[in-house]
Amino acid sequence: MSEAKNESAQSDALIDAFKALDTASVSDAMDKLGLEAxxxxxxxxxxxxxxxxxxxxxxxxxxxxxxxxxxxxxxxxxxxxxxxxxxxxxxxxxxxxxxxxxxxxxxxxxxxxxxxxxxxxxxxxxxxxxxxxxxxxxxxxxxxxxxxxxxxxxxxxxxxxxxxxxxxxxxxxxxxxxPASRAAEVLEVARQIEHTEQEILKRIAKGQTLREARSELQYHALQTPSQVKN
The missing domain is CATH 3.50.30.40 (Ribonuclease E inhibitor RraA/RraA-like)
Structure with missing residues (x-):
């Protein structure tokens, strides 16, 4: 595959990955990265x-x-x-x-x-x-x-x-x-957030309290900025 085609395929894969997420997860991920969304x-x-x-x-x-x-x-x-x-x-x-x-x-x-x-x-x-x-x-x-x-x-x-x-x-x-320059980073964090939220729902369905599930999975820190990049 040529370099141009390879870049195009990677770009398409990135777009497809974002299609699988909701805006709430993307927004939370950008909060964590110190970006306005x-x-x-x-x-x-x-x-x-x-x-x-x-x-x-x-x-x-x-x-x-x-x-x-x-x-x-x-x-x-x-x-x-x-x-x-x-x-x-x-x-x-x-x-x-x-x-x-x-x-x-x-x-x-x-x-x-x-x-x-x-x-x-x-x-x-x-x-x-x-x-x-x-x-x-x-x-x-x-x-x-x-x-x-x-x-x-x-x-x-x-x-x-x-x-x-x-x-x-x-x-x-x-x-x-x-921002295109931060897209891969945002995607990774958004996926982690969405995974955590789905795990909380599974635990609640099994009878765990919301407080316990959130605490164990550190839900309240999900979107807290970890590092702000200029």
Whole structure:
């Protein structure tokens, strides 16, 4: 296997591993590593869906008075399996995502869309069960109100920086962003946390008290920071 293909296979394996975890375990792992994780206020439009994938970032800005930009044409360039992360500055007065984009993203195999802002055409999102996580939904178009500022540049979502290639994980509890440079480390700690929590459940099922199970497995220290790296 060539070096490039080997890196791709490792990357895919990392994404698959994060898909098996929930956001709570990932968030706790990042707490333990001294990293900020959750995107406050970003929630699923459709419940019961989860995702993990590399970030393809999009940044919008308000339109000028004279020149007006476009909304959404970048979608043709998004790789299969990636997560579209859109920074619309948290605006809830105009949308940057609608039914045409939902339909195409679903067809292309895009993993999910995360928007610091709003979407519209919710019936199509629900029909396809496409994972979209936003602040809310609202029908007013972003055309002539916002324009594209940059693609695959660092963006902000709920005061969390997201860089191209970072791993984004989402489920009914919300969205977490894992820096690519720390992803393997976060994964290892998250797996340990999830294993411990499952072990507690097994012990409770056998009659052990919650207090005893948690104490023996050091549950209350699971997310306590062990070492903060700059």
């Amino acid at each position: 959750g995107c406050l206020g970003i929630k699923p439009v459709v419940t019961g869906v989860k995702f993990a994938g590399r970030a393809f970032t999009v940044k919008y800005r308000a339109c000028g008075v004279v020149e007006r930009g476009t909304v959404g044409d970048f979608l043709d360039d998004v790789p299969t399996g990636h997560v579209i992360v859109i920074d619309n500055g948290g605006r809830i007065d105009c949308t940057v995502w609608g039914d045409i984009m939902t339909t195409l993203a679903h067809r292309m195999g895009v993993a999910a869309t995360v928007i610091d802002g709003v979407c519209r055409d919710v019936p199509k999102i629900r029909e396809l069960s496409y994972p979209i996580f936003t602040r809310d939904y609202y029908m007013m178009t972003g055309k002539d109100r916002v324009e594209l500022e940059g693609l695959n540049v660092p963006v902000n979502v709920a005061n969390r920086q997201v860089r191209p290639g970072d791993i984004v994980v989402g489920d009914d509890s919300g969205v977490v962003v894992v």
